[in-house]
Amino acid sequence: MQLPLNAMRAFEAAARHLSFTRAALELHVTQNAVSAQVKNLEARLGTPLFRRLPRGLALTDEGQALLPLLSDSFERMHAVLEQFEGGLHRQVVTVAVVGTFAVGWLLPRLPAFQRAHPAIALRLLTNNNRVDLAAEGLDWAIRFGDGAWHGTEAQALIAPPLSPVCAPAIARRLRAPADLARETLLRSYRADEWTRWFAAARVAPPLLHGTIFDSSITMAEAAAQGAGVALLPPALFGEALRSERLVQPFDIGVTLGSYWLTRLKSRPETDAMRTFADWLQACIRVDANTPSASARDA
The missing domain is CATH 1.10.10.10 (Winged helix-like DNA-binding domain superfamily/Winged helix DNA-binding domain)
Structure with missing residues (x-):
């Protein structure tokens, strides 16, 4: 019919x-x-x-x-x-990105990628580190962890340490890591983060009773509004720190994992997928060699 x-x-x-x-x-x-x-x-x-x-x-x-x-x-x-916009055949690359990495690292660099590779259209899906590469039809997923996901190939990207951040008014009350015991400590769904940070600071951890968040971005906003102290990677919240909406009261950091670029081993790698992966790694190398460079220079 x-x-x-x-x-x-x-x-x-x-x-x-x-x-x-x-x-x-x-x-x-x-x-x-x-x-x-x-x-x-x-x-x-x-x-x-x-x-x-x-x-x-x-x-x-x-x-x-x-x-x-x-x-x-x-x-x-x-x-x-x-894909045929403007008479140019555009290859689509679908990437799932954990929200913290997307906002704090990837988004400021996207204009540079688009200028360098106009024939590739990125389709970005943000998440809270929980993805299903096969079910969601993903080419790549950028997520946080130890790199060990069944059936996937994983390339290490960055491993930013976690450190306490908070609103300026709270930071003024903090003189030493032990002072955090008197504050509300905001938590992620990874239960051991604060315990391991206090171990790095050589301070006994207090009883934790703060709100649990499934998003570091939401937790950062709660901290900026004075809800408590969050344990976050300062390297991915540079804008909030530069504007002093957030303050990092202590230089002590603890590395609990890395961000990884992952794909299914069973998924054939296209030229466009490889171009995106190579660009990511090139940006990482630039950052490693010029740690003071801003994201706009990537």
């Missing part, structure tokens, strides 16, 4: 909005045109796709079955067509 593309597009938009009027606005046509296209599709299929109600539309069982298929197909078509 050959079905008209315009009619399927009109149905998909109307089904998402449950409104011919809003579908018409999205498609830049008239409401009557959308209604006519949908009626044409219903006639071709020999079944109604909508129930017309006094105050809107409702999908029939047939319409509900058709909508996800068409939505997925149009999304796939859009993704492929985007």
